[in-house]
Amino acid sequence: xxxxxxxxxxxxxxxxxxxxxxxxxxxxxxxxxxxxxxxxxxxxxxxxxxxxxxxxxxxxxxxxxxxxxxxxxxxxxxxxxxxxxxxxxxxxxxxxxxxxxxxxxxxxxxxxxxxxxxxxxxxx
Numbered sequence: 294x295x296x297x298x299x300x301x302x303x304x305x306x307x308x309x310x311x312x313x314x315x316x317x318x319x320x321x322x323x324x325x326x327x328x329x330x331x332x333x334x335x336x337x338x339x340x341x342x343x344x345x346x347x348x349x350x351x352x353x354x355x356x357x358x359x360x361x362x363x364x365x366x367x368x369x370x371x372x373x374x375x376x377x378x379x380x381x382x383x384x385x386x387x388x389x390x391x392x393x394x395x396x397x398x399x400x401x402x403x404x405x406x407x408x409x410x411x412x413x414x415x416x417x
Contacts, residue, residue, distance in 0.1 A: 356382075
């Protein structure tokens with residue numbers, strides 16, 4: 294069993310930055326692909342970014358490319374999402390998730406474990 298806890302969310306003005314962290318316990322994340330998803334009010338949860346087990350492969354949804362960066366520190370069992378040039382449309386609850394695969398996966402249903410989420414609010 295893997296427990297995931299997100300942190301780092303908050304309120305920021307448009308153009309600002311936040312760094313989200315996802316700390317895992319219960320099992321090493323070394324063999325898991327790690328993803329970030331988000332869910333805005335009234336919308337379905339959507340893929341944001343993913344990083345494979347080694348950190349050598351990443352993928353992003355088009356709307357965050359060039360602004361967000363996903364990274365991981367397997368020694369610390371932690372995954373990060375650096376978010377720059379934030380926009381009001383980035384406002385959502387952000388979730389990290391773990392998928393027991395060596396692949397880069399963007400499909401929500403392929404993730405095995407989920408955190409509780411952290412709120413990100415971007416004001417205009």
